[in-house]
Amino acid sequence: MGTGPLWDLVVVGAGPAGAAAALAALHERPDARVLLLDRADFPRDKSCGDGVAPHVLAVLEQLGAHDVADGLRRDHSPVTRLQLALGALEVERPMRRPALVVPRVVLDARLVDAAVAAGAVLLRHRVRHVEAGRDQVVLDGSVRGRVVVAADGARSPVRRVLGVPLPGLNALGLRGYAPTPAHRVGRQVIRFGEERQPSYAWSFDRGDGWSNVGYGEVLSDRQTAPTHALMVGRLESLLPGSTAGAHSWRGHHLPLSTMRSGREQPDGRVLFVGDAAGLVNPLTGEGIYYAVATGALAGRLAVGDSRGGRPGVGAARLATGDREAPGAEYRRALRRLLRTNLASTAGAAALASKPSVLCAGLRAASAEQSVFDDLVELGLGRGRLTLGLLAGLARNLAAG
Template sequence: MDGGGDRFDVVVVGAGPAGAAAALAARRAGAGVLLLDKATFPRDKPCGDGIAPHALDVVRELGVSGVEEGYAPVPALRLVGPGGRAVARAHARVVYTIPRMVFDRRLVEAAVRAGAVLRRHAVRRVEDRGGYVVVDGEIRAGAVVGADGAYSLVRRALGEPPNGPGHLALAIRGYAEAPEIAAEQRIVTTAAGWPAYAWAFPIGDGRANIGYGEVLRGRPLTREHLLDRLAALLPDLDTAAAAGLRAHHLPLSTRRPVAGRGRLLLAGDAMSLINPFTGEGIFYAVLSGALAGAAALDPGAPARRYRAALRRRLGAHLRHSRAAAALSSQRWIVDAAVRAADRDQRVFDALIELGLGDGRLTPRTLASVAAATLNR
């Protein structure tokens, strides 16, 4: 068939944060948008649920406000290095913990209010015909944005394989009673299985999103291993009673596929946009989705326009985050970074910007970490 059924300017595959942001951006430009997802909303998504202010900035630029309504801001972070040294400081800008069941639903509902058509549909085939794209032989689109996760079908259509060992992490997430940690996020790194860490992010209702993640190095990680490490690193929480324990893969940005080719574009996890330094992906998802949705309307070369927009907006940051990930492969450097952040709020703030937003490795940060290495 030649896509003789429905016709849209933009079809977005996947209605998570990247897909919803793409739909919102395309609608703001006046496009007819079809948003496809194999699930119905609300639906759960294994994730740390941490929402940085940078992600909310992008969402507001898309005309959406109030996605954080009903959730208390989390003003501080406690970071424990692999050697046991800790730093606890206030965030320069507060963060939130919003379950993806809620956050994703609010974004997709905003896209529908903006005029996007939401349809439950599991996409099986995407064909770029040059001047247009055909989805499952029935839907014709001017461009397709693949926001369909770590094992993206659109990514496969571009001939790009999924991430392999060294560039893929595995994490498990659940929800535990945690009334005592309402004021701070907690990240506890560990020398065992390095690089690896556990987290506890308070939601504000007496519970916390808890989890443990580890970079895959070519050997399988069992559910029992993940749960054992989670319990060992968060001994004050009843991790065994946690609800909703689910594992998920995190494709790290150290091995990114092409951002797009022709009329096929990738955003969010489909493009391996997971910060290798922290595992954060929501900011990358909404930003890349917004850029992809805007670029999809280019009548000549949407992928070329999108690649250029990504380079301008994230190129330098992605290079710096990759460098930070390489440096943090050495545990002693991470311990030095924790000591430096404990001594200087500005270093702490710079590391947060690098890990949660679009920050860079500043000369001050590098000098402070070097000094902390020499003066233990």
């Protein structure tokens, strides 16, 4: 099985999840041998709304990537206001912590550079074959890792090759870049669709005269998948003026999480993270936080101890060929980290698919800053359905 050097960790995919895995492994054990593979050269573009939640920067700082977090804050204007709209209903409030809008061509390259500066070896390589053994995983016949982190995105070739199912719905999103109209400066604007639900259009001001604009909807058997033209048309009709002068359209799937996400993580030495683990918030389409959070968890566990205990405990167990440990331990750690949030976002997404409930939620957020804050937290980070949010919802549903 395989002839190349044995790496402590091989990461497939150098998006936010893969870069975070490499950073975390090297933060935990600076002498770890970490190989980062991606089929693309960096910088590379990725279809995304480019909305970077403050929680993402917090994870990067925990991994020692202060330079990346500081650089993003320095180079990109904070977006302090969020507008949510449905029909005639419009709520706009300040966010408790500002978000950033960072083109992925910038964000991902900075994360990869940080991983390389920390000691990861970056190679351009498209992984096609995976052989998962008792003591090691061999990629394409020659690349050998004690542990492999699969951070290879929504279509995850590693997942497909290993036949690991991914339950849950998919959404399809299309983004472009367009000049920011004056009334959308300094804002993230989300307008929910009234046709083809659940869907929404967005306009996220980058702070440099341009906005990331786009449209996304959940795919279902009830309707045919949207075409490029339909998506641009829906965006323009929901946010008039947003597509004027737009360029660089790019679409991609979003694998939405369920309350059971993470349970399908198999035992063994391949750990799935980010989109490859089907971790995109079903309410908002946010996935970068989950990507860095699960990447960090898996990277740390691959070379050390997932519970933050004695460094090297996990590594020693992996070296002795404990087949069950890494996958089973990561599955438990992932569920501990996200279980409450996954249950809450799945519940909230089911509720929000009913227009009357969505309206009541927006009215509650309009009435109280704390309800608005809870809603933002649920959509961007590890938030949960709070009593305040549920009470606000109930009050506004009763009021009709």
